[in-house]
Amino acid sequence: MRRLGSREDLERLREEALSKSPKRFISLGMGTASRAHGAEAVYEALKEELAKRHLGIPVKATGDHGLCGYAPVMVVFPEGILYHSVKPADVPDVLEAIDKGEVLEKLLYTDPITSETYIYEKDIPFYKKQMRLVMGLMESVEPLSIDDYLCNGGFSALAKAMFDMGPQAIIQEVITSGLRGRGGAGFMTGWKWEDAASRSSPVKYIVCNGDEGDPGAYMDRCLLEGLPFEVLEGMIIGAFAVGAHQGFVYVRKEYPLATQNVQAAIEVLRELGLLGEDILGSGFDFDIQVVRGGGAFVCGESSALIASIEGRVGEPRSKHVHATESGLWGRPTVLNNVETLANVPHIVNKGGEWFASIGTKESKGTKVFSLAGDIYNTGLVEVPMGITLREVVYDIGGGIQGGKAFKAVQTGGPSGGCLPESQLDLPVDFDTLTEAGSMMGSGGMIVMDEHTCMVDVARYFVKFLTEESCGKCVPCREGLKHMLEILDRITQGEGTMEDLELLEDLGYVISNASLCGLGKSAPNPVLSTLRYFREEYVEHVRDKKCRAGVCKALVKYEIVPENCNGCHVCFKECPEGAISGEPKGVHVIDQQKCIKCGICRDVCKFDAVRVV
Amino acid sequence: MVKLIIDGKEVIAEEGQTVLQAAQEAGIYIPTLCYHHEVKPYTACRLCMVEVTKGKRTRFVTACDYPVAEGMVVRTNTDKIQRCRKLIIELLLAQCPGLPRLQELAERFGVEKVRFSKGESDCILCGLCVRTCQEVVGLSAIGFEGRGFTRRVCTPFDEASDPCILCGACAYVCPVDAIPVEEVDGYRVMERWHKRSKLVACSKCGRYFMTEDELRLLKEKTGLPEESLRLCMDCR
Ligand SMILES: Cc1cc2nc3c(=O)[nH]c(=O)nc-3n(C[C@H](O)[C@H](O)[C@H](O)COP(=O)(O)O)c2cc1C
Ligand code: SF4
Ligand code: SF4
Numbered sequence: 001m002r003r004l005g006s007r008e009d010l011e012r013l014r015e016e017a018l019s020k021s022p023k024r025f026i027s028l029g030m031g032t033a034s035r036a037h038g039a040e041a042v043y044e045a046l047k048e049e050l051a052k053r054h055l056g057i058p059v060k061a062t063g064d065h066g067l068c069g070y071a072p073v074m075v076v077f078p079e080g081i082l083y084h085s086v087k088p089a090d091v092p093d094v095l096e097a098i099d100k101g102e103v104l105e106k107l108l109y110t111d112p113i114t115s116e117t118y119i120y121e122k123d124i125p126f127y128k129k130q131m132r133l134v135m136g137l138m139e140s141v142e143p144l145s146i147d148d149y150l151c152n153g154g155f156s157a158l159a160k161a162m163f164d165m166g167p168q169a170i171i172q173e174v175i176t177s178g179l180r181g182r183g184g185a186g187f188m189t190g191w192k193w194e195d196a197a198s199r200s201s202p203v204k205y206i207v208c209n210g211d212e213g214d215p216g217a218y219m220d221r222c223l224l225e226g227l228p229f230e231v232l233e234g235m236i237i238g239a240f241a242v243g244a245h246q247g248f249v250y251v252r253k254e255y256p257l258a259t260q261n262v263q264a265a266i267e268v269l270r271e272l273g274l275l276g277e278d279i280l281g282s283g284f285d286f287d288i289q290v291v292r293g294g295g296a297f298v299c300g301e302s303s304a305l306i307a308s309i310e311g312r313v314g315e316p317r318s319k320h321v322h323a324t325e326s327g328l329w330g331r332p333t334v335l336n337n338v339e340t341l342a343n344v345p346h347i348v349n350k351g352g353e354w355f356a357s358i359g360t361k362e363s364k365g366t367k368v369f370s371l372a373g374d375i376y377n378t379g380l381v382e383v384p385m386g387i388t389l390r391e392v393v394y395d396i397g398g399g400i401q402g403g404k405a406f407k408a409v410q411t412g413g414p415s416g417g418c419l420p421e422s423q424l425d426l427p428v429d430f431d432t433l434t435e436a437g438s439m440m441g442s443g444g445m446i447v448m449d450e451h452t453c454m455v456d457v458a459r460y461f462v463k464f465l466t467e468e469s470c471g472k473c474v475p476c477r478e479g480l481k482h483m484l485e486i487l488d489r490i491t492q493g494e495g496t497m498e499d500l501e502l503l504e505d506l507g508y509v510i511s512n513a514s515l516c517g518l519g520k521s522a523p524n525p526v527l528s529t530l531r532y533f534r535e536e537y538v539e540h541v542r543d544k545k546c547r548a549g550v551c552k553a554l555v556k557y558e559i560v561p562e563n564c565n566g567c568h569v570c571f572k573e574c575p576e577g578a579i580s581g582e583p584k585g586v587h588v589i590d591q592q593k594c595i596k597c598g599i600c601r602d603v604c605k606f607d608a609v610r611v612v
Numbered sequence: 613m614v615k616l617i618i619d620g621k622e623v624i625a626e627e628g629q630t631v632l633q634a635a636q637e638a639g640i641y642i643p644t645l646c647y648h649h650e651v652k653p654y655t656a657c658r659l660c661m662v663e664v665t666k667g668k669r670t671r672f673v674t675a676c677d678y679p680v681a682e683g684m685v686v687r688t689n690t691d692k693i694q695r696c697r698k699l700i701i702e703l704l705l706a707q708c709p710g711l712p713r714l715q716e717l718a719e720r721f722g723v724e725k726v727r728f729s730k731g732e733s734d735c736i737l738c739g740l741c742v743r744t745c746q747e748v749v750g751l752s753a754i755g756f757e758g759r760g761f762t763r764r765v766c767t768p769f770d771e772a773s774d775p776c777i778l779c780g781a782c783a784y785v786c787p788v789d790a791i792p793v794e795e796v797d798g799y800r801v802m803e804r805w806h807k808r809s810k811l812v813a814c815s816k817c818g819r820y821f822m823t824e825d826e827l828r829l830l831k832e833k834t835g836l837p838e839e840s841l842r843l844c845m846d847c848r
Binding site for chain 1: 653654655656657658661672673674677678679692695696699700703704706707727728729736737739756758759760761762763
């Protein structure tokens with residue numbers, strides 16, 4: 001690879017890449033989520049079959065496409081035909097269809113509710129309401145192909161930033177865009193950069209936070225795996241804007257593919273002279289180092305992360321002094337989330353005004369969510385800010401599975417809140433979610449159906465947070481421990497009405513007095529469920545009832561004789577042999593033997609098993 | 613010099629001082645447990661939280677590390693502060709029910725009963741011992757282990773810590789006297805750190821005045837001849 005000494009060199013390389021760029025290609029999602037569903041075998045099969053048939057169609061092994069519940073997903077370009085759940089054995093048929101210019105019906109997406117079948121990716125409801133900006137290039141760019149990235153406008157933002165704009169204009173553009181940090185706190189990125197730029201220190205740093213400790217979220221992993229050049233371009237622009245010459249990408253150690261791709265991408269950029277000394281002949285020097293994170297959730301918190309990079313214990317510290325004044329090794333430091341940085345090239349290319357035209361008054365642009373739970377379409381979705389929760393759950397997510405009723409949507413990761421049906425028309429933005437008792441957080445979004453017990457959900461998240469609390473400060477360490485004990489008690493049917501007050505008292509103090517964001521947000525799952533689903537707590541405490549049938553101590557499984565036609569299925573499936581009854585006769589559950597696993601209810605097709 | 617207002621009282625403080633220092637000098641009491649003027653603020657006990665108004669913005673901050681500023685208005689006793697303080701004391705009392713220091717605080721701030729399940733620890737995890745050993749003595753013989761409520765202070769691998777010289781600085785700063793130091797049969801013993809060291813008697817007056825481990829370190833650090841170090845302060 002040759003070193004690019006100027007903007008003209010960059011454009012020449014782009015021209016060359018464009019002249020070689022194929023119109024027809026197959027894009028196969030190959031990120032970690034897709035690999036878990038066997039995408040690698042499909043890739044091998046594709047390569048083999050293409051060679052056999054002498055078809056000169058390139059296959060791009062890209063990052064995850066988003067529709068992860070249906071992986072492996074492939075899209076045939078230029079038409080944009082989407083095939084899902086592809087198996088190696090399907091590959092000959094797929095290629096046959098492509099060769100003949102036909103469509104392979106059996107792998108097309110069919111809407112689970114309307115039963116409508118879609119040929120083109122863009123028409124599928126899951127994609128239709130999305131606005132794929134930072135994820136936009138995911139399907140057309142191979143993670144480490146600089147040619148692919150250049151063909152899609154890669155590094156034009158960097159060249160524009162360095163040669164047409166300069167630091168001040170870049171920062172102004174980012175301020176105009178209204179971009180707020182995607183790592184959780186939603187701080188204005190432009191202000192952060194402005195503050196760091198105003199510091200006179202000769203040494204400054206920029207850090208990309210790819211710790212992503214929220215167990216349900218994986219948009220940062222997906223970006224680092226699939227579009228490392230986009231994230232790095234954003235980072236180089238940021239470094240240039242604030243005057244940093246050294247950057248760090250902090251990636252959690254459970255993300256081997258992300259680490260590998262970012263590292264490899266950095267090496268490509270160094271060879272090209274897009275990192276290192278005198279980038280594109282601008283006189284600006286900047287290099288990036290990858291740091292692998294220890295894995296604790298709290299290490300994603302800014303001061304803990306900085307301590308961790310410095311080689312100290314990854315523990316939060318008081319933050320009266322911003323990192324932009326004194327961060328890594330006491331130097332001005334800009335810390336930004338992966339997705340935040342991935343937005344930057346788009347803002348520079350298309351302008352802050354354009355970016356600010358997307359979204360709501362105070363929240364601009366798009367946000368990527370990891371959509372999970374009891375819905376049809378799970379995966380990564382990128383939506384414009386201001387879209388309603390209902391649109392995300394029903395239009396994109398496809399609604400609740402199995403005809404059950406919606407109960408709650410939890411946003412913001414483990415310390416987010418649970419919102420009920422009545423809040424579904426809220427626009428998704430930083431401030432609205434916070435006001436409603438939840439948060440944007442990392443962009444986790446879990447949809448729950450009527451078989452979910454909200455007390456149990458709160459307990460589940462508090463348990464996670466109790467285990468992840470670093471233990472430094474008293475309210476979080478001791479307070480969460482007791483919150484968990486109380487929630488345990490309530491789900492066991494041993495709670496009292498005073499316990500509800502205690503939870504509220506603890507919630508108030510933990511959220512107000514804790515040292516870092518973990519503690520400050522940790523009571524959200526409890527406080528939000530107390531706010532919206534209080535009657536469920538009361539039922540657990542006063543009536544010793546769990547309406548969702550989840551809290552085992554409070555439920556009994558019974559067979560409704562009128563509904564039971566003696567199909568005998570539950571008899572066969574009960575792991576404890578607790579069900580008696582002859583085929584065609586009414587069945588009965590022996591309460592002494594029943595372990596309340598709920599299998600009988602799941603297998604009964606006649607609604608004859610009831611939780612009481 | 614900066615002028616600020618604490619609880620309605622005008623206070624003059626030096627640039628760079630913390631709100632806690634300014635309050636203490638003005639005779640205004642703010643409770644603390646993890647603070648000691650010899651080591652850096654740690655902001656872990658959260659007892660010193662106060663409300664600070666600068667311009668239009670009011671923030672809830674730890675007084676022990678929050679720097680004073682001209683015109684700042686500090687309130688140390690609002691409803692919010694009381695509510696947090698009381699619950700924090702209650703939580704600590706639940707964690708360590710037997711500590712007189714906590715009982716005093718409970719009395720002072722009107723914490724009447726503990727509504728939580730009780731533990732049996734004697735350490736409030738303020739980290740003063742750990743930080744003193746590291747920042748003042750310069751040894752890091754003890755540290756934290758575990759996270760969340762399983763966190764505890766211990767020696768590496770719970771074995772006698774090599775660097776520990778039994779100087780007792782940790783015991784001295786511990787706000788709840790959780791680190792006993794004993795002298796028995798010519799040895800100084802610190803059970804908590806699984807360590808004992810022979811006491812050294814002054815070569816002139818015969819009084820025990822340091823441990824052999826302290827002597828060893830002193831010799832290393834100062835390079836002075838052992839004979840001169842074996843004299844106690846009074847006999848030197
Ligand atoms: C407990 C905790 C965990 C966090 N984890 C992450 C994380 O994994 N990734 C991230 O970008 N930010 C995380 N944050 C937020 C960071 O502290 C910080 O606000 C963010 O990285 C700043 O970048 P941004 O302004 O671009 O969002 C976490 C915060 C807390 C309190
Ligand atoms: S809030 Fe929790 S995680 Fe944060 S410093 Fe305190 S104990 Fe540690
Ligand atoms: S709940 Fe489980 S153990 Fe009980 S009857 Fe049903 S299947 Fe059997």
